[in-house]
Amino acid sequence: MKVTILQFPGTNCEYDTQHAFEALGAKTEIVWHKSETIPSDTSLLVVAGGFSYGDYLRSGAIAKFSPVMKAVAEYAKNGGKVLGICNGFQVLTEAGLLPGALKRNEHLHFLSKHHHLKVVNNDNVFLKKLNKNDIVNIPIAHHDGNYYINEQGLKELYENKQILLKYSDKTGADKNPNGSVDSIAGICNKEKNVFGLMPHPERAMELLLGSDDGIKMLEGFLSA
């Protein structure tokens, strides 16, 4: 199992992500965004969190034109598994690999805290180790996490079971920290091989640090 992690100027979660996947027994490689190819033995490609290109213009807007992104699109088109975390999610929506967009948080504040999430669909490789309606406790850290999609797009997300996670309280009741449409925290594409979420499962690997619920999430990819 080889996890390839992309690094843009401004990415800052690549080493946490590397640590998390290596703790689960995966081999990892960090690939600089100037690369026009991704390693051929890649079984999961992660677009890690951070602030690619300083979030200039819009979060993820400039990163989508980095040389490596052509290879990412090609990899995804051929069924390769792609996971975008936080800024990675923003990059994947900007690149058109995931539907919708991430807007400034409704209350305009940067959020950095643990938040509960409810599993909405688990019939995908990412969340298959979890059950529907399971509650996980995962850190969020973002300014532009307010997920937007139009009504028609939202209908399609529901119909195709593309909604992965919704923000909730610890009982699973709706709790929306940032104004996201229907409290959506993570989605996947129709083909269920490209995943994006604002919360950081790679930061929830140790009980000592508040939660190890990220293990069950990331493990889904390892047993694929």
Added chain:
Amino acid sequence: MKAIVNVSLKAGVLDSQGKAVKHALDSLHFEGISDVRVGKQIILKLNETDADKAMSDVTKMCEDLLANTVIEEYEIEIIA
């Protein structure tokens, strides 16, 4: 010539910054404001001398990069 591009959130997409600015103006007792939208302005200096060509070039720039048309709309003004 110069191109001035104004990018703002589409009508119907909640503009939280606009709302906050309106709230601040209201609290300063500026009256008669029914809505505030906050956008951004991008000013481009172009070598192009043909206004139509400049317009079509800048439109492509907006579609590809300057605006995210999922949530934003844009207006272009070409100045000779």
